[in-house]
Amino acid sequence: MRFYQPKSLVELFNIYATLSPDNATFLAGGTDLMPRYERGQDMPDHLIDLKRISEMNQIVITADRVAIGALTSIQDIHDNDLLKTEFTALRMAAHDFAGAQIRHRGTIGGNICNASPAGDLLPALYAFGAILTIQTSGGTRELPINEFIIGPGRTTLQPGEVLTTITLDRNKYDSNFQKVGLRQSMAISVVNVAFVYTPGFSRLKIAAGAVGPTVVTLDSFTTAFLKDSSNLAEIIHLIEADITPIDDIRATAKYRRQVLKNLIRNFLTS
Numbered sequence: 324m325r326f327y328q329p330k331s332l333v334e335l336f337n338i339y340a341t342l343s344p345d346n347a348t349f350l351a352g353g354t355d356l357m358p359r360y361e362r363g364q365d366m367p368d369h370l371i372d373l374k375r376i377s378e379m380n381q382i383v384i385t386a387d388r389v390a391i392g393a394l395t396s397i398q399d400i401h402d403n404d405l406l407k408t409e410f411t412a413l414r415m416a417a418h419d420f421a422g423a424q425i426r427h428r429g430t431i432g433g434n435i436c437n438a439s440p441a442g443d444l445l446p447a448l449y450a451f452g453a454i455l456t457i458q459t460s461g462g463t464r465e466l467p468i469n470e471f472i473i474g475p476g477r478t479t480l481q482p483g484e485v486l487t488t489i490t491l492d493r494n495k496y497d498s499n500f501q502k503v504g505l506r507q508s509m510a511i512s513v514v515n516v517a518f519v520y521t522p523g524f525s526r527l528k529i530a531a532g533a534v535g536p537t538v539v540t541l542d543s544f545t546t547a548f549l550k551d552s553s554n555l556a557e558i559i560h561l562i563e564a565d566i567t568p569i570d571d572i573r574a575t576a577k578y579r580r581q582v583l584k585n586l587i588r589n590f591l592t593s
């Protein structure tokens with residue numbers, strides 16, 4: 324296997340152009356990729372480390388937006404002052420994420436491209452309406468995160484495309500993130516959920532993970548709740564319209580349904 328460490332996107336695309344797409348893989352923090360190889364997945368002939376591309380490892384704040392480089396570590400998401408105050412759910416998700424070693428190594432881009440239904444940053448990114456920027460040597464495309472992730476471990480990323488930036492509008496919404504795992508830390512979420520809202524709930528977006536093949540937004544429920552918030556007990560069942568949880572080694576579908584209802588009920592009434 325050959326290992327490459329380009330220092331810019333231009334250098335990356337020049338290297339990539341010389342390789343066969345079937346045999347080249349991008350590496351960010353490696354916290355998803357390396358365990359896969361340890362479990363026996365074939366290693367590629369060419370591994371391209373993105374970590375030295377500094378233009379993908381910065382958080383750029385403008386008046387209306389924040390643009391998070393895909394190589395930003397989970398720890399840097401956690402430590403950023405603006406994210407803490409304006410995108411609290413994302414910061415809370417980074418706080419509840421793995422242990423210190425993984426938080427320093429793992430990246431936001433890796434969490435998105437890995438496309439796990441239980442990925443902890445994803446509910447907040449869905450609820451905030453994150454826009455992803457994808458680049459190739461030929462150009463750039465942008466799309467919302469819910470159109471990028473299309474199934475468990477599946478995205479619309481084409482060979483040679485790199486996720487470079489995650490952009491969030493600075494709407495100054497309040498937000499919150501809740502995670503239930505089999506233990507407090509170092510545990511994959513059994514259910515995770517992000518709430519993005521305005522005071523008094525004139526606006527509310529709820530996105531939940533590990534209750535379907537991708538993170539889902541609970542639009543049927545929130546539409547009913549926004550019409551009549553006094554009716555919570557009668558409408559909570561509407562979350563069923565948007566979720567399709569399964570039984571797996573971590574929990575049953577029934578348990579996930581109940582946990583999600585409890586998290587939503589507790590949050591909206593607290």
Ligand SMILES: Cc1cc2nc3c(=O)[nH]c(=O)nc-3n(C[C@H](O)[C@H](O)[C@H](O)COP(=O)(O)OP(=O)(O)OC[C@H]3O[C@@H](n4cnc5c(N)ncnc54)[C@H](O)[C@@H]3O)c2cc1C
Nearest residue numbers: 351352353354355356421429430432433434436442443486
């Ligand atoms: C012990 C342990 C605990 C964990 N705990 C959690 C947890 O609590 N919550 C959670 O959500 N996850 C957890 N994870 C999973 C993992 O740490 C995260 O998903 C992390 O964000 C992955 O980022 P990475 O940079 O390491 O990705 P990598 O492993 O480097 O890459 C993952 C995939 O994305 C592709 N990729 C990465 N970046 C890009 C890019 N910019 N453009 C194109 N393709 C790209 C890679 O080719 C690869 O296919 C844990 C993992 C371990 C080993």
